Amino acid sequence: MGQVGWKGLCLSLFDYKTEKYVIAKNKKVGILYRVVQLSILAYLVGWVFVVKKGYQDSDTSIQSSVITKLKGVAFTNTSELGERLWDVADYVIPPQGENIFFVMTNLIVTPNQRQDTCSESTGIRDALCSKNRDCPAGEAVIAGNGVKTGRCLKVGSNTNGTCEILAWCPVEKKSKTKKPLLANAENFTVYIKNSIRFPKFKFSKTNVLNTDDDSYLKNCHYSAQHLYCPIFHLGKLVSWAGNNFQDMASEGGVIGIQIEWDCDLDKPPSECNPHYSFSRLDNKFAEKSISSGYNFRFAKYYRDAEGVEYRTLIKAYGIRFDVMVNGKAGKFNIIPTIINVGSGLALMGAGAFFCDVVLLYLMKKSNFYRGKKYEEVKSSSRKSLPGGTVNGNQNSESLATLEQLRQLQTVET
């Protein structure tokens, strides 16, 4: 060791060390290994890279802004409301055109409600009574419209009556037309503008054709040919979601309009297109339960000449449209590429391990190969001789067998 100086030590840093391999001329295992290698490669290239785009970094935190605008008028002629025309300001709630909008298609109007006492609506169990004591004053009617005054109102000579309540009187009648009032809403159109942005990649796009042609957006309708004309016919929106507009208009419901942006930003921006899908979101199966349909109550408040407030209560049935935007953008990035390549290569090691097991334990001459692969060195020998390994092989074979099997078992656990 004395002959080797610092110079040698430094130089040895740049010696190249490479693993020593044993070539086993066994065609069966050789073919097996090639098959395993090719499978892993096919998986890596075909599935991970081509199909799943494993070389891309992805951004799913999309920023989205939705502007909606409805168009259309409907004419109704009922005994209650007379001839009436409904325009956008009447039937769209809320008016400001956000990503959730509601189109009123049916309604129960209870006009001229005032703070007063009247009879609770029939059919509410908690308001049934036979004597005044059944209506304790000040108690709210459960699932009702007001607070009991302490009187039991009976019609004629009936023994059973209904509690008198303090409420907005008269109370709402529980009836609505089976045929939706605004059946014509089917022909309304809605313009849905969606601007999106992937902050990670600083990529923006909208779903509206950027055209100078004024008339395009006035006349087009969304279709496969007009992917960038986001003007939808309400009836078609509902039918695309697998429902009938007239059925739905009567009881109300919720339609989800999903806009999906699945963008491969390694391609030109024109390849990043919105994909629309439509589905019904309220539970249409449980038809009679509280969970199907969609309605809510709101009121318009007025004051009479004396300044007393009165209101028109409207129970609005209709279709709520929820525009939901989600998206994913992918762009080449070295980190996921390396993670995937690295894992693939590590898998090759697992393949080699599997073939080793076949070669060393399942082949006829496995003893011979084991001896070649494993070179036993005994630390008890003072000086190992070049030929020592050959003899050692004889003894170590059975040991190595067990050893390899154990290794196999542990890995397979």
Added chain:
Amino acid sequence: MGQVGWKGLCLSLFDYKTEKYVIAKNKKVGILYRVVQLSILAYLVGWVFVVKKGYQDSDTSIQSSVITKLKGVAFTNTSELGERLWDVADYVIPPQGENIFFVMTNLIVTPNQRQDTCSESTGIRDALCSKNRDCPAGEAVIAGNGVKTGRCLKVGSNTNGTCEILAWCPVEKKSKTKKPLLANAENFTVYIKNSIRFPKFKFSKTNVLNTDDDSYLKNCHYSAQHLYCPIFHLGKLVSWAGNNFQDMASEGGVIGIQIEWDCDLDKPPSECNPHYSFSRLDNKFAEKSISSGYNFRFAKYYRDAEGVEYRTLIKAYGIRFDVMVNGKAGKFNIIPTIINVGSGLALMGAGAFFCDVVLLYLMKKSNFYRGKKYEEVKSSSRKSLPGGTVNGNQNSESLATLEQLRQLQTVET
């Protein structure tokens, strides 16, 4: 080489090459290596696969639709408003039942406001004046209610007064009842229907029991036993968020209702259940700052007989409920599985490297093992002899030592 034809070349493709190993009969390092192997396996199986479900592909871009509906009435009797009953159309804003809803619990009503001139409310610094010049005409009062007219209004013989403003007059009085007006809102109930969908896995579910039993949803309340009855008592919602309803009702606040769907789609759909949690979202700690509480102003507009507009301004205090849905679905997928297995196997290589260092540098007989592991071949020798390596070992030991240490250092950097 002449004897080996193309046939041989082709056949050699299917020779199997396997790494040559040296068996070091050193129990200490052997045990160490087994321990390392077992630790990595335990980590891989126990933590990555069992706990973290590393074999699953996950989808966090949940699509969600929320429908909310409130029930309940409250009776109030104040000198200002007289006997009044409040129902859903009165206290819920906005009425349409989306994922954010507000329940009014306290209010300052300023009725009969008209466009007029009047005195700015006292207490606004910018409107304090001693002479008309302090109130330049046309200037808006900072943090006030109107535009100065140029006059300084003084009460009696005071030297200090308040600017006259053009505004909706009379201006709002800065006082509200300490006890919330609609204290009874505590007993209201809210029905929160949430339909979700994981687009990647095409999996949908709602948080409402799909039952034929009409009465179930009319009578049930949410509890651990009734996980699929999403009908909540407002008072309990607030208490679950760690607050007192009456305290909160006075100043207002925001309650977050988090619905979390953590679904393992390798299990049956019935195992994918919503998990509710409740928290207060406005800053309750900074009680006196602008940042706590929740209120907003809105107006009801009326016209008198002459067609002149007047309004009732309402400063509404109350509790806003934000229903926030988030979720994650996982399903077995080969790619993350392979990434995790691959990384685990690569880690085994790191474990072997660590044990090598122990064996080759920290053991007594490390010199001997180094000689066995590294077989030096000199390119300067014309023909290497089988026994050459043995002699070579003697010289290369010290070189290999340095070499290995360098390697160790670089890796550990």
Added chain:
Amino acid sequence: MGQVGWKGLCLSLFDYKTEKYVIAKNKKVGILYRVVQLSILAYLVGWVFVVKKGYQDSDTSIQSSVITKLKGVAFTNTSELGERLWDVADYVIPPQGENIFFVMTNLIVTPNQRQDTCSESTGIRDALCSKNRDCPAGEAVIAGNGVKTGRCLKVGSNTNGTCEILAWCPVEKKSKTKKPLLANAENFTVYIKNSIRFPKFKFSKTNVLNTDDDSYLKNCHYSAQHLYCPIFHLGKLVSWAGNNFQDMASEGGVIGIQIEWDCDLDKPPSECNPHYSFSRLDNKFAEKSISSGYNFRFAKYYRDAEGVEYRTLIKAYGIRFDVMVNGKAGKFNIIPTIINVGSGLALMGAGAFFCDVVLLYLMKKSNFYRGKKYEEVKSSSRKSLPGGTVNGNQNSESLATLEQLRQLQTVET
């Protein structure tokens, strides 16, 4: 084998097996390998760990709650409306201060609309007529305001007229002031409170300074110095988005306020700060198309002394502000760390493979190195002799060459 009992088998479990290496004293390849190793290490440490924080688990499913509140009054004096003061209850829609709010800056008011018959507004192509038959009764005017009554109204002796319609009459005049009515809205301020939570890490924060100082939030404005004072001047918000408030106020538009929380939770919470950015979301480029600007119609409903409903229709132009919150939190986690380290190590194997190719096929003495690296064993030989490998090398060289090249090709495919 008889001498080796069970005890020996068990002991052999703890023999340590280590790969046998061949040291090639070739400085070129040695240096190449060191360079490859260092590059991979530099990439792993520098890029994956320091820049991309590959050792962190990330949570992008942020829970966010936004409360907004506007302040400011504006005075207008028009022939139509007279002197009028606009306060928060007048110009903010919806009033409740959620994450999307709209500030009205210009409007077309059509007062005293009643259900009646009148002439459709001129300029709508579908309502042009020359005789009554051009206006079939009951047909809705496309893109119009009502339903045709069957009469064609002509002014004077014109041959062309406009269909009479049943509608809310009179219909809206298509004109608005070029100069925005509420130009002063530029000076309004908005307070945007945002509370966020990362559910995975149970970390919450708000964008408001948690101070006891009452006056701080009353006087501060958002700036680089006051990052935790989220009070914004509307004019500045618009200019930060690269637009002019007065231009935008006339036609309306949508401004996105992005709040980004990019939090490294391995650092103290005070390092997790919101980052604001502002952008215009409606398409300002296509100025004349339907896709630029932002407006919507709403109505205020009144009843006259006879109880007949009439309304004031308002076409509101203005700026909608969408507060969009997104965020990402990262925290040290062992799994991504191991995935990244594992892939890096696997990559080292790829580097070694590359150097092997150089050594074994591109070097002068590559034949010699190949012979050393690959030790051929023939299963046909009954007993392999220690010296056998040396002779075998001579024959296997060419085979190995082809074999290695194939391996290279397959990997590079």
